[in-house]
Amino acid sequence: MLRRRPELEIELVGAAGRTIPEDDWRAIVRDGLSEGGAPEEVVARQLEHTRYASVDVTDPAALGDLLASLPAGDPVVLYLALPPAISERATEALAQVERPEDLRVAIEKPFGADLASAQRFNALLAQILPEERVFRVDHFLGIATVLNILGLRFGNRVLSRVWNAVDVERIEVVYDEELALEGRAGYYDKAGALEDMLQSHLLLVAALLTMEEPARIDSVELRDLLTHALRAIHLWEDDPSVASRRARYTAGRIGDREIPAYVDEPGVDPSRGTETLAEVIVEVRNGRWKGVPIVLRSGKAIAGGRREARIDFRPVAHVPEGFGNEPVPDRLVLGMHPETITLTMACSGSEAALDFSTVDLYAQLSSSEMRPYGEILGRLIDGDLLLAVRGDMAEECWRIMSAVLEAWDAGEVPLEDYVAGSSGPQGWA
Numbered sequence: 214m215l216r217r218r219p220e221l222e223i224e225l226v227g228a229a230g231r232t233i234p235e236d237d238w239r240a241i242v243r244d245g246l247s248e249g250g251a252p253e254e255v256v257a258r259q260l261e262h263t264r265y266a267s268v269d270v271t272d273p274a275a276l277g278d279l280l281a282s283l284p285a286g287d288p289v290v291l292y293l294a295l296p297p298a299i300s301e302r303a304t305e306a307l308a309q310v311e312r313p314e315d316l317r318v319a320i321e322k323p324f325g326a327d328l329a330s331a332q333r334f335n336a337l338l339a340q341i342l343p344e345e346r347v348f349r350v351d352h353f354l355g356i357a358t359v360l361n362i363l364g365l366r367f368g369n370r371v372l373s374r375v376w377n378a379v380d381v382e383r384i385e386v387v388y389d390e391e392l393a394l395e396g397r398a399g400y401y402d403k404a405g406a407l408e409d410m411l412q413s414h415l416l417l418v419a420a421l422l423t424m425e426e427p428a429r430i431d432s433v434e435l436r437d438l439l440t441h442a443l444r445a446i447h448l449w450e451d452d453p454s455v456a457s458r459r460a461r462y463t464a465g466r467i468g469d470r471e472i473p474a475y476v477d478e479p480g481v482d483p484s485r486g487t488e489t490l491a492e493v494i495v496e497v498r499n500g501r502w503k504g505v506p507i508v509l510r511s512g513k514a515i516a517g518g519r520r521e522a523r524i525d526f527r528p529v530a531h532v533p534e535g536f537g538n539e540p541v542p543d544r545l546v547l548g549m550h551p552e553t554i555t556l557t558m559a560c561s562g563s564e565a566a567l568d569f570s571t572v573d574l575y576a577q578l579s580s581s582e583m584r585p586y587g588e589i590l591g592r593l594i595d596g597d598l599l600l601a602v603r604g605d606m607a608e609e610c611w612r613i614m615s616a617v618l619e620a621w622d623a624g625e626v627p628l629e630d631y632v633a634g635s636s637g638p639q640g641w642a
C-alpha cells in the first residue's frame with residue numbers, strides 16, 4: 214500500500230492495553246514494513262509518523278481521548294485486530310464517543326463467534342456508521358491466486374465451459390500449515406481451526422470458485438454474487454456427522470522443531486477440546502453445482518503444509534480401445550502459498566502439466582507488492598470496498614457452520630488425534 218501510494222502520509226497509531234516502550238513499537242513497525250517489501254525511504258518516513266498509545270479501547274473515555282488526539286479533518290481508520298468479543302466491546306465504546314466525521318472501521322476475522330453474535334455485531338455497527346464505511350477484513354481475498362479466480366474463470370473460454378457439476382467431480386480448498394500454535398493460545402484455544410480458518414477464509418474461496426458470472430467487477434456486484442453463492446451452500450447431506458471431522462495434534466516433530474502436544478502448549482485449556490484440524494464437506498445447492506462435494510480443510514502442525522484449491526474434473530466419458538493406460542483425470546490446482554496455478558491434463562496415457570506463477574502474472578495487474586495484506590489495506594485506505602467482507606456475507610458463513618458447531622459442542626463428532634508433523638489422521642482428504 215505504501216509502495217502504491219508513496220506520497221500518502223499516514224499517521225500510524227498503535228494502541229493496546231499493555232505498555233510497549235516507544236522503541237519497541239518502532240521496531241515492530243520497521244520490521245513489519247521492511248518484511249513486507251516497503252522501500253527504505255518509505256520505512257524511514259513512516260517511522261516519523263508513528264506512535265504507540267497504551268489504551269483500553271473498550272473504555273469509552275480512553276477511546277474518545279485517543280480519537281480526539283488524531284489530526285482533525287483527516288479520514289480515520291480504526292482497525293480492530295482483536296478477539297471477536299473485544300472488537301464488539303470496542304464498538305460499543307465507539308458508539309458512546311464523539312467520532313471523526315470520515316471514520317472507517319476495519320475488523321479482523323473472525324467476525325463474531327457464532328451467527329447470533331455476528332448478527333448482534335452487525336446491528337451495532339449499523340447504528341454507528343453506514344455499511345460503506347465498514348471493512349471486515351479477510352486477507353485471503355488479497356492472495357494473488359484467490360484474486361485471480363475471477364480472471365481464470367471468466368476471462369477464458371476453455372475453463373468457463375467446464376465449470377459445473379457436469380464436468381467437475383470434486384473441489385478441495387485446503388490450507389494445512391506446518392505452523393503449530395506459536396504462542397497464540399489466548400485467541401486460538403477459544404477459536405479452533407473451524408472458526409479460525411474454515412468459516413471465513415476457506416468459505417470465501419469456495420464462494421469465489423462457485424459464484425455466478427459478474428456483469429462487472431465492482432463492490433456491489435461482486436459482493437452480491439458472493440452472498441448469493443454462500444446462501445446456496447449447505448452441509449453435505451445436511452448431517453454434521455457425515456460432513457465434518459475434527460482432530461488435534463499430539464507431540465511430534467517437523468524438521469528440527471520439536472512440537473509439544475497441543476494440550477501441553479502454554480495457555481491451552483485441555484478441557485475445551487479445541488480442534489487444530491477441521492474438515493467440513495459442503496455442497497452448493499443449485500443447478501450448476503448440485504452433487505459436487507466441496508471439501509474445506511485446515512490444520513496446524515501438518516507436514517508439507519498443502520495450501521491450495523483443487524478442482525478435479527471428471528474422467529472422459531470414453532477411452533478408445535488400444536489407448537494404453539487409463540488416462541488420469543484433469544486437475545486444476547490453485548496454489549495459495551506459494552501462489553501458483555497448475556493445470557494437469559492427460560495426454561495419450563501420460564500427463565502434461567501447464568504451470569504458471571500467479572505472482573508474476575499478478576504483478577502486471579497491480580503495483581501493490583505487499584500482498585495479501587497490502588492489497589486489502591491499500592483498498593481500505595482508498596475507500597474501495599471490493600475486497601471487504603459485507604455484513605450479510607459474514608452472517609452466511611456462520612449460518613453454514615452453525616450445525617457443525619452445535620454437533621461438536623454436543624459431542625456428536627469425535628475429536629481424533631494426529632501426530633504433529635504427520636499428514637493428519639488416516640483417511641482424511
Ligand SMILES: O=P(O)(O)OC[C@H]1O[C@@H](O)[C@H](O)[C@@H](O)[C@@H]1O
Nearest residue numbers: 322352390392409410414550585
Ligand atoms: O498463511 P497466512 O497468510 O499467514 O494465513 C494463515 C493464517 O491466517 C490467519 O487468519 C489465522 O488466524 C492463522 O491461524 C493462519 O495461520
